[in-house]
Amino acid sequence: MRDLLPILAVFAAVAAAAFLVFAIIRGIFDAGARRRRRALGDEDISLLAPPEPAAPKNPMQRIDRSFERLVTETGWDITVSQALGAMALLAAILGGAAFLLRGDFALTALGVLAGVLIPVAVLAVRRIQYRWQVQDQLPDAFFLLSRSLRAGLNAEQSMATVATYGTQPLSGEFKRVVDQTELGLSVPAALQGMARRLNLEDFNILVTAMTLHRSVGGNLANLCDRVATSTRDRNQFRGYFRAATALARITGFAIAAAPILLVIGYAIWQPDFIERFTTSSMGLRMLAMAAILEIVGIIWMISLLRTEY
Numbered sequence: 001m002r003d004l005l006p007i008l009a010v011f012a013a014v015a016a017a018a019f020l021v022f023a024i025i026r027g028i029f030d031a032g033a034r035r036r037r038r039a040l041g042d043e044d045i046s047l048l049a050p051p052e053p054a055a056p057k058n059p060m061q062r063i064d065r066s067f068e069r070l071v072t073e074t075g076w077d078i079t080v081s082q083a084l085g086a087m088a089l090l091a092a093i094l095g096g097a098a099f100l101l102r103g104d105f106a107l108t109a110l111g112v113l114a115g116v117l118i119p120v121a122v123l124a125v126r127r128i129q130y131r132w133q134v135q136d137q138l139p140d141a142f143f144l145l146s147r148s149l150r151a152g153l154n155a156e157q158s159m160a161t162v163a164t165y166g167t168q169p170l171s172g173e174f175k176r177v178v179d180q181t182e183l184g185l186s187v188p189a190a191l192q193g194m195a196r197r198l199n200l201e202d203f204n205i206l207v208t209a210m211t212l213h214r215s216v217g218g219n220l221a222n223l224c225d226r227v228a229t230s231t232r233d234r235n236q237f238r239g240y241f242r243a244a245t246a247l248a249r250i251t252g253f254a255i256a257a258a259p260i261l262l263v264i265g266y267a268i269w270q271p272d273f274i275e276r277f278t279t280s281s282m283g284l285r286m287l288a289m290a291a292i293l294e295i296v297g298i299i300w301m302i303s304l305l306r307t308e309y
Contacts, residue, residue, distance in 0.1 A: 070123050073197060075130040075169050083119065091115030107267060130169065131200060136235060137170040138202050142228030149221040155210060156181055173198065188214065202231040245305060252301045259294055 071083050091112045098111035141162050148158035156178070163175035173194050180190040188211040195207045209223040242249075266273045277283030 070120075070127060073130065073199070074123055074126040075133075076126065083123065087116050087119045089115075090119060102268075102271070107271075110264075110267070131198065134170050134173070134198055135200055135202070135231075135238075137167050138200070139228045139232035139235065141166050141170050141174070142206065142224050142231060146221045146224035146228065149224065155187060155214075155220065159187075202227065202234065205230075249305055252305070256294070256298050256301060259290070 067083075068080050071078060071080050092115070094111035094115040095108050096111075099105075099108040102108075144162050144166060145158050148161045149155070153161065159174050159181075160178045163171050163178050165171075166174060177187075177190040177194050180193070181187055188207070191207045191210060195204050206224070206227050209227060210220065212218075213220045213223070263274070277287050
């Protein structure tokens with residue numbers, strides 16, 4: 001048990017450093033986004049970023065809400081309980097396999113930690129893929145909405161047309177909005193709920209246009225056409241940017257994953273090599289510093305590859 005305390009202390013220090021670095025980078029990104037919105041004058045339009053329910057003050061409740069949003073925004077038909085059950089099952093399988101193979105409690109703790117983090121990573125990747133898929137379908141849905149309006153249909157009937165003849169998964173989101181409006185929810189409220197689920201700026205602009213149209217009137221079909229054109233242009237630029245930086249991103253991810261995979265490989269097949277670091281205070285400090293630098297490098301790489309459209 002005494003041998004595990006230094007390793008657990010290293011894990012705790014690395015986790016605290018990772019959280020601190022993530023909070024700093026996230027604060028920088030949020031401050032930059034606020035400055036851009038202030039420069040564009042978008043803060044006067046409150047509907048451009050649909051309001052969310054008040055954030056709970058309890059940290060555990062914030063974590064619960066964040067995880068619930070993560071599961072909901074994947075587009076999969078799963079519940080939070082099912083996701084937690086998958087995490088617990090995978091943690092038990094990996095932790096038990098590590099203990100049976102090596103009998104090492106530190107490696108067992110790593111297996112349990114990997115079993116918890118792998119489902120979260122899968123959900124996060126799925127959420128990103130779902131948003132990209134919906135983003136690619138937005139221009140066609142907006143054009144279909146515009147043509148339906150020009151054909152003489154109102155906004156509710158036009159959204160029903162998109163829900164019926166559109167492409168999944170975006171048509172499913174519009175189907176949920178149509179069902180909510182049929183149950184008595186107002187169109188702006190239903191659209192704002194959909195905007196919170198998708199969290200896409202282009203769809204937020206459409207929600208703003210449709211909400212303002214219900215208040216002041218105007219040619220909604222032309223507005224939908226303009227939003228669809230700008231969304232299509234941004235999608236084309238996004239595709240060009242990702243194609244131009246594909247090799248750099250693959251190389252960066254490979255370099256970032258190489259140290260982690262090497263440490264895991266040495267811990268499984270050559271544990272004596274890792275013990276040289278874990279049995280001395282200098283080795284533990286070196287491991288902690290290497291882990292912190294690895295996290296900083298990954299966040300730095302993500303920030304360099306991130307761009308605004």
